[in-house]
Amino acid sequence: MSLKSRLNELIDLNEYAEAALTLQRRKNELIDSDLPLIYSLVQLSLEAKQSEIALQILKSIEKLSVCLYPDDFESAIKGLLRIGTLEQGLEVMISYIDNGTIKDAKTTLAYIKPAIEVGGFDQAFNLILKLSHSNIPFIDSFWETVIKYFFRKDALTHTSQCFKMLGYPSLDSVQLWDEFFDRAISRGVVDLAFNTTLEISVKAHKNSANRWWNMFLKKISANSSSSIYDLYRIIDQILSLDIEADEESLGLAFSRLVKDGECGKIVKIIKDLKKSMTVGVISNLISSLIDKNIPKEALETANLVVQGFFGTLITVDKLSLSNDKLKWIVKEQQIQMMKFMKAIKESSGESSSEDAENDFIFL
Numbered sequence: 054m055s056l057k058s059r060l061n062e063l064i065d066l067n068e069y070a071e072a073a074l075t076l077q078r079r080k081n082e083l084i085d086s087d088l089p090l091i092y093s094l095v096q097l098s099l100e101a102k103q104s105e106i107a108l109q110i111l112k113s114i115e116k117l118s119v120c121l122y123p124d125d126f127e128s129a130i131k132g133l134l135r136i137g138t139l140e141q142g143l144e145v146m147i148s149y150i151d152n153g154t155i156k157d158a159k160t161t162l163a164y165i166k167p168a169i170e171v172g173g174f175d176q177a178f179n180l181i182l183k184l185s186h187s188n189i190p191f192i193d194s195f196w197e198t199v200i201k202y203f204f205r206k207d208a209l210t211h212t213s214q215c216f217k218m219l220g221y222p223s224l225d226s227v228q229l230w231d232e233f234f235d236r237a238i239s240r241g242v243v244d245l246a247f248n249t250t251l252e253i254s255v256k257a258h259k260n261s262a263n264r265w266w267n268m269f270l271k272k273i274s275a276n277s278s279s280s281i282y283d284l285y286r287i288i289d290q291i292l293s294l295d296i297e298a299d300e301e302s303l304g305l306a307f308s309r310l311v312k313d314g315e316c317g318k319i320v321k322i323i324k325d326l327k328k329s330m331t332v333g334v335i336s337n338l339i340s341s342l343i344d345k346n347i348p349k350e351a352l353e354t355a356n357l358v359v360q361g362f363f364g365t366l367i368t369v370d371k372l373s374l375s376n377d378k379l380k381w382i383v384k385e386q387q388i389q390m391m392k393f394m395k396a397i398k399e400s401s402g403e404s405s406s407e408d409a410e411n412d413f414i415f416l
Contacts, residue, residue, distance in 0.1 A: 056082040092125040104137030138171040213249040229319035274305035298329040336373040
């Protein structure tokens with residue numbers, strides 16, 4: 054009796070275990086036309102909630118040149134995960150990778166997606182690691198799909214690990230980084246986002262790192278519930294990596310600092326990030342400080358422009374300030390001058406005079 058006839062006979066008798074054993078003994082007789090029958094046997098075993106039999110069938114054919122069609126294989130794996138365990142499914146996938154049956158990363162999504170959906174983050178990532186140690190190439194669409202699966206379940210630790218494995222051009226996906234930062238900030242795992250970005254930046258193209266840190270700074274600055282500490286350490290990292298902050302990210306950062314009354318470090322940040330400053334950033338900052346009636350930092354910032362700290366790039370005549378704002382600066386200058394002269398008059402000795410001079414902000 055042919056293998057196909059014998060399997061049909063056993064299936065009619067609902068003898069799935071015996072059919073699996075028969076297949077295991079006579080698997081070398083399999084031909085392409087038998088594949089629908091094998092798939093049917095797998096499905097019937099799963100419907101009977103006999104996942105071990107389905108697993109046995111899949112393992113019987115793993116080394117053969119004859120294999121289930123991709124769609125049937127995907128359906129079989131999904132069915133196995135519904136009835137069996139994550140470990141059983143992972144066992145099949147790893148075995149098929151080892152034996153060369155799986156030849157592209159996309160096939161493994163049949164396991165990865167349902168595994169993530171039921172919380173099997175570690176198992177899904179273990180399969181990704183297995184792929185990374187095989188000769189199967191990753192493609193951009195694979196990474197985008199996997200990361201989106203992890204995003205849906207807020208599995209950000211595993212998302213971070215995937216980011217560290219990305220290559221170009223996937224690594225430059227604005228959409229992926231944008232969602233990663235948003236989710237990390239909203240879920241209170243800014244440290245994870247910070248450390249992930251730092252680790253990747255060290256090895257990445259400078260233009261890419263520039264883009265990521267500016268995006269991160271914008272996200273932190275715009276989120277009122279985020280910590281000012283995080284804003285400061287992102288700026289420190291931008292300095293450390295010699296990255297140029299863009300106008301939008303700086304504008305948002307200064308707006309956040311002014312809004313939160315954290316103005317003590319503004320002038321230092323301006324000096325540290327001198328090459329990133331623009332007329333627009335400085336003009337808006339001075340205007341904002343004046344609106345909030347914060348004279349010290351407003352005058353100190355204006356004074357940097359007057360003294361030529363920024364060279365010809367930012368000069369007094371280029372500032373976009375209303376007449377009212379300019380009048381405010383002059384008025385505050387006069388107040389400071391009066392305080393300065395009073396201190397000089399009351400001083401008695403060189404040291405007192407020097408102290409008084411340090412209290413005055415020259416314009």
